[in-house]
Amino acid sequence: MLLTHKKLSIKQIQASETWPLRHVVMYPTHPKEYVILENDKEGIHFGGYAEGILVTVVSLFIKEKNAQFRKLATLEEHQGKGYASQLLSFVFDFSKKKNTSKIWCNARENKANFYHNFGMTKTNKTYKESGINFVIMEVNY
Ligand SMILES: CC(C)(COP(=O)(O)OP(=O)(O)OC[C@H]1O[C@@H](n2cnc3c(N)ncnc32)[C@H](O)[C@@H]1OP(=O)(O)O)[C@@H](O)C(=O)NCCC(=O)NCCS
Numbered sequence: 001m002l003l004t005h006k007k008l009s010i011k012q013i014q015a016s017e018t019w020p021l022r023h024v025v026m027y028p029t030h031p032k033e034y035v036i037l038e039n040d041k042e043g044i045h046f047g048g049y050a051e052g053i054l055v056t057v058v059s060l061f062i063k064e065k066n067a068q069f070r071k072l073a074t075l076e077e078h079q080g081k082g083y084a085s086q087l088l089s090f091v092f093d094f095s096k097k098k099n100t101s102k103i104w105c106n107a108r109e110n111k112a113n114f115y116h117n118f119g120m121t122k123t124n125k126t127y128k129e130s131g132i133n134f135v136i137m138e139v140n141y
Pocket of ligand 1: 025080107111
């Protein structure tokens with residue numbers, strides 16, 4: 001059953017504002033610094049707020065016609081409410097307005113269905129990191 005949830009308020013944020021959420025959601029057993037990307041400074045970072053609380057984040061890296069999003073994460077207690085979907089839709093619209101023709105990501109294998117809902121398909125590029133299986137997924141438009 002599809003439940004209705006509050007609409008997210010989405011805004012651009014600093015890379016450093018994404019770090020605590022990336023850490024607690026994605027790599028809680030690693031040191032805090034583990035989630036800092038070397039090219040975070042080149043990224044465009046977005047946060048989704050529900051009732052004033054930062055509940056979901058994502059980082060976008062545009063290189064010419066290609067947009068890559070990374071580190072999509074929603075606080076565990078707020079997952080399944082459609083927040084990451086709203087944030088990702090926003091990022092897709094944003095990327096299209098920037099004249100890109102492809103969006104891609106390194107997807108955790110167990111999240112491939114989630115990205116499939118956005119029209120993304122698996123490429124044949126796979127790898128394993130920190131014990132997690134990844135597959136590169138993309139959509140051209
Ligand atoms: C992946 C992740 C970002 C999704 O965040 P989320 O905010 O829970 O995402 P959504 O709520 O938009 O969607 C999650 C599921 O709930 C479903 N859903 C969304 N809105 C819904 C609603 N209103 N009612 C019922 N179900 C809903 C979606 O269809 C989706 O289902 P699926 O996974 O079977 O496709 C989150 O699980 C997460 O942070 N995981 C840990 C980090 C991670 O793995 N990041 C991705 C790396 S590739």
